[in-house]
Amino acid sequence: MKITVVGTGYVGLVTGTCFAETGNDVTCVDIDVNKVNKLSAGQITIYEPGLEKLFERNLKEGRLHFTTQLAEGIKDAQVIFLALPTPPGEDGSADLSYILRVADQLGGLLQDYKVIVDKSTVPVGTADKVHAAIAKNAKVEFDVVSNPEFLREGVAVEDFMKPDRVVIGTQSERARKIMGDLYAPFVRQGNPIIFMDEKSAELTKYAANSFLATKISFMNEIAILCEKLGADVDMVRRGIGSDDRIGKRFLFPGIGYGGSCFPKDVQALVKSSQEAAYDFRILEAVMDVNEKQKLFLLPKIQAYFGNDLKGKHFALWGLAFKPNTDDIREAPALYIIDALVGAGATVSVFDPEAASNVQQLIGDKVTYAESQYAALENADALIIATEWSVFRTPDFDKIGAVLKQKAIFDGRNLFEVPRMQELGFYYESVGRSAAKP
């Protein structure tokens, strides 16, 4: 099938590449000339494990094309995916301007029947809005389908190629058949395509992200309670996670959820609820807990060093909002840096992939170390903000020898407390007792 993906960011590039991998002819359109030039020249623009190999193969074999021209890009396509940004507007609701601008243009460009697919995360009612915007100028038949994306950064290829489910919102038989054919190779392993109406599909996406964010905030509050009552959150997590009704995943406490999606999507659902005259109280609490959680380690650091951190120097491992990505949007590390620098401290940071993105954002507010161990030089203590694998089994002798104080503040519970006690580290984590040699 010939398909077009408009918006070649994270979701667009994964979507385009994976559809090419299953034999489709894919054209990706983006207004960013730089990005299109790089991609056309075979240079991948995002860090995503496993994507580069697929991207290079499909580009080489002629199934992937890139252009800045919408008219040329959609000419022969049967299906057009809109993978455009939906950032929070000033009031927290999803900003639909990117999508509606393209929809406005599309109407006049359609020459034969096409399926236009909302791949972006969009509020309930957006498919109708996109339909209306295209219909203003369209002279041919078309359908607008809601097909939200559930991939996670860092495992995006795996999530896209072997999805738990594919949600397709449409009431058109014609569009349903085309979308079913397109997704057939991905759901062969037995996971379903769930067909539904457009509005239910739109809400499914927000409900999924909000539910997962709720699980995380819930566990972060349980972790706080564990510390106050002397329980161990790792035990509680294992204890409840073994109940199938609760499930093992997404129960890890930490320093709050970040990324480009949970924070914005929870906020957007709260906003949609308000517009529907409903006060979604659970989600307001989820956001509130998450805001506080980002600075969870700070009082622990201040309890150790005193409130005034002037003259103190910290090593910070991990900048990305989670491992295996260079994405730093809403990353808890950025909030910790702000707080430390605000309290008079200096910070030396290391991240395997995300340092250059941070440098572009905050420049010389911190220093950038070449390696995780170089970051420790002259540091009073080590703070861990992202659970990259390389941080999980470090050389503790080296850490102990270089740090001025053998103190580690771990926002991701990477190490066992008794081990840290044995090794002679002052060690604070989330929801567990501290090691205080």
Ligand SMILES: NC(=O)C1=CN([C@@H]2O[C@H](COP(=O)(O)OP(=O)(O)OC[C@H]3O[C@@H](n4cnc5c(N)ncnc54)[C@H](O)[C@@H]3O)[C@@H](O)[C@H]2O)C=CC1
């Ligand atoms: N990043 C993620 O892991 C996931 C994101 N989503 C949703 O997918 C949507 C897209 O997200 P990302 O891919 O992360 O965004 P992104 O910001 O990485 O990419 C958006 C792309 O659209 C391009 N663009 C903007 N205006 C355009 C126009 N008029 N014509 C052509 N291209 C244009 C931009 O240049 C950029 O390359 C959002 O709604 C997001 O919530 C859904 C699931 C996962």
Ligand SMILES: O=C(O)[C@H]1O[C@H](OP(=O)(O)OP(=O)(O)OC[C@H]2O[C@@H](n3ccc(=O)[nH]c3=O)[C@H](O)[C@@H]2O)[C@H](O)[C@@H](O)[C@@H]1O
């Ligand atoms: O809509 C989206 O964009 C995507 O948002 C999330 O994916 P992503 O943001 O890539 O990352 P997650 O793995 O979900 O992690 C989000 C945040 O939650 C945190 N988290 C996750 C799990 C956990 O147990 N504890 C926890 O604190 C992570 O550290 C991270 O900051 C969803 O998992 C995807 O299904 C969805 O498609």
